[in-house]
Amino acid sequence: MxxxxxxxxxxxxxxxxxxxxxxxxxxxxxxxxxxxxxxxxxxxxxxxxxxxxxxxxxxxxxxxxxxxxxxxxxxxxxxxxxxxxxxxxxxxxxxxxxxxxxxxxxxxxxxxxxxxxxxxxxxxxxxxxxxxxxxxxxxxxxxxxxxxxxxxxxxxxxxxxxLTAYAALKRLSAQAARGPLLLVGLGGVGMMGLSLARAMFAHAPVVTDIDAAKREAALKAGAAAAYDPADTSARKALLAATGGVYGACDFVGSDQSLAFATGVLVKGGKVVVTGLLGGTFSTPIAMIPLKAMTIEGTMTxxxxxxxxxxxxxxxxxxxxxxxxxxxxxxxxxxxxxxxxxxxxxxxxxxxxxxx
Ligand SMILES: [Zn+2]
Ligand SMILES: [Zn+2]
Missing domain, CATH: 3.90.180.10 (Medium-chain alcohol dehydrogenases, catalytic domain)
Structure with missing residues (x-):
C-alpha cells in the first residue's frame, strides 16, 4: 500500500x-x-x-x-x-x-x-x-x-x-508568412511566445509591454522592436515602422491590450487572444468587414x-x-x-x- x-x-x-x-x-x-x-x-x-x-x-x-x-x-x-x-x-x-x-x-x-x-x-x-x-x-x-x-x-x-503560446502562434502561421507578428505582453507566456516565434517563423516579431525591463529582455531575446503601449505615440510609431501587422497575439487580455492589437492590424489581419486579465472590448462593427478582421480565442x-x-x-x-x-x-x-x-x-x- x-x-x-x-x-x-x-x-x-x-x-x-x-x-x-x-x-x-x-x-x-x-x-x-x-x-x-x-x-x-x-x-x-x-x-x-x-x-x-x-x-x-x-x-x-x-x-x-x-x-x-x-x-x-x-x-x-x-x-x-x-x-x-x-x-x-x-x-x-x-x-x-x-x-x-x-x-x-x-x-x-x-x-x-x-x-x-x-x-x-x-x-x-x-x-x-x-x-x-x-x-x-x-x-x-x-x-x-x-x-x-x-x-x-x-x-x-x-x-x-x-502550449498556450505555441497554439496561439500556430493560428497565426499564414499571417506570419506575410510579415512580423506583434506580441502584446511579455510575461511568462509572452516570453515563451517570443522564443517559439523566433524558431517557427522567418520574421522576428515586434513586441509591446509597459515594463521597460521586459522590453529590454525581449530585444535581447531577438524581438525586432519593442514599444511601450502606455506611450500615446507607440501606435503611430509601430504603424510607421511596420505599415501595420497581419497577426498579433494578445497575451494580456485587457481592454487596452486588445484595443492596441486590433488598432495596428492591416486588412486581413488577425488577433489571437490568450490573456485572461479581464475587461470588455468594443469596436465599430463595420470595422470587422472593412478590415476583414479576425479576433480568435484559444485556451491551452x-x-x-x-x-x-x-x-x-x-x-x-x-x-x-x-x-x-x-x-x-x-x-x-x-x-x-x-x-x-x-x-x-x-x-x-x-x-x-x-x-
Ligand atoms: Zn470531449
Ligand atoms: Zn498553468
Whole structure:
C-alpha cells in the first residue's frame, strides 16, 4: 500500500491543507505517476478563489464540476510508477510530462483531437485531481510525453504556458508568412511566445509591454522592436515602422491590450487572444468587414500541439525560464507569493519533498 500525500482544496477561498489517502490502483489504461515537480500557475489562484474576474466587477464562477477535497496543479512531470493492464507503452520508471487538458474522448471536439475544448472535460488539476500531490492518476499513456533533456521543473510549465503560446502562434502561421507578428505582453507566456516565434517563423516579431525591463529582455531575446503601449505615440510609431501587422497575439487580455492589437492590424489581419486579465472590448462593427478582421480565442492547446511544441523545446530552441522550487508542503505559501507578485519566473513545487 502506497500513501498519497496531497495539498488539498477543502473549501473555496480557504488555505490548502494536507490530506493523506491510499494511492489509487491504476485500472484499464490508467497510469499512476509519482510526481517529481508540479508548476504553480495563476489559474490555480482563480480555482482556489472559485472565480475568474471578468472586469467591471463581474466574476465568472468556476466552482462547478469538481468535488472537494480537490487537488489543484496541472503542470505535472513525474515517473511512471504503476500501469493498468491495458496501459500499453507506459514504461515503468520513465520520466514524463503530463498533457493535462484531457477530454471526454467522445464529443465532437475530442473526436477532432481538440480535447482542450471538450464540453465535458477531465482536465487534471481543474476538474480531476491534479499535481499538488505525491501521485497522480492519468487515464491513458498517450497523455505522457518524454521531456529530456529539459528540467522536470519546466516540463510541466511547457504543458501550460508553452502550449498556450505555441497554439496561439500556430493560428497565426499564414499571417506570419506575410510579415512580423506583434506580441502584446511579455510575461511568462509572452516570453515563451517570443522564443517559439523566433524558431517557427522567418520574421522576428515586434513586441509591446509597459515594463521597460521586459522590453529590454525581449530585444535581447531577438524581438525586432519593442514599444511601450502606455506611450500615446507607440501606435503611430509601430504603424510607421511596420505599415501595420497581419497577426498579433494578445497575451494580456485587457481592454487596452486588445484595443492596441486590433488598432495596428492591416486588412486581413488577425488577433489571437490568450490573456485572461479581464475587461470588455468594443469596436465599430463595420470595422470587422472593412478590415476583414479576425479576433480568435484559444485556451491551452491540443495533445498534437503539445507534442509539436515539446519537440521544438527539446531541441533547446526555447530560452530557459528562471524558476524557483518549494517543497510540496509549502504549496499554500507558494500560492500566497504568486498572489502577492513576489515571484520572478516560474514557481514549482518539489513533490518528492514533503518536509
Ligand atoms: Zn498553468
Ligand atoms: Zn470531449
Amino acid at each position: 502506497t500513501q498519497m500525500h496531497r495539498q488539498s482544496l477543502t473549501a473555496y477561498g480557504a488555505s490548502l491543507c494536507e490530506t493523506v489517502v491510499e494511492a489509487p490502483q491504476p485500472r484499464g489504461s490508467e497510469v499512476l505517476l509519482r510526481i517529481a515537480r508540479c508548476g504553480v500557475c495563476h489559474s490555480d489562484l482563480h480555482m482556489q478563489d472559485g472565480y475568474f474576474k471578468l472586469g467591471a466587477d463581474k466574476n465568472l464562477d468556476v466552482r462547478g464540476g469538481r468535488t472537494l477535497p480537490f487537488t489543484l496543479g496541472h503542470e505535472i512531470a513525474g515517473t511512471v510508477e504503476r500501469a493498468g493492464p491495458e496501459a500499453a507503452g507506459a514504461a515503468i520508471g520513465s520520466h514524463v510530462a503530463v498533457y493535462p487538458w484531457i477530454g471526454c474522448g467522445t464529443c465532437a471536439a475530442c473526436v477532432a483531437g481538440e480535447e482542450n475544448i471538450c464540453a465535458a472535460p477531465r482536465h487534471l488539476g481543474i476538474t480531476v485531481d491534479g499535481g499538488f500531490a505525491s501521485h497522480v492518476l492519468v487515464p491513458h499513456p498517450r497523455y505522457l510525453l518524454d521531456y529530456a533533456p529539459l528540467p522536470a521543473a519546466l516540463a510541466g510549465a511547457f504543458m501550460c504556458s508553452g 492547446g491540443t495533445l498534437a500541439e503539445a507534442r509539436e511544441m515539446l519537440a521544438l523545446a527539446r531541441t533547446g530552441i526555447v530560452s530557459a525560464i528562471p524558476f524557483s522550487e518549494r517543497p510540496l508542503s509549502q504549496a499554500q505559501a507558494a500560492l500566497d507569493d504568486l498572489r502577492a507578485g513576489r515571484v520572478v519566473g516560474r514557481l514549482v513545487l518539489n513533490c518528492e519533498e514533503n518536509g
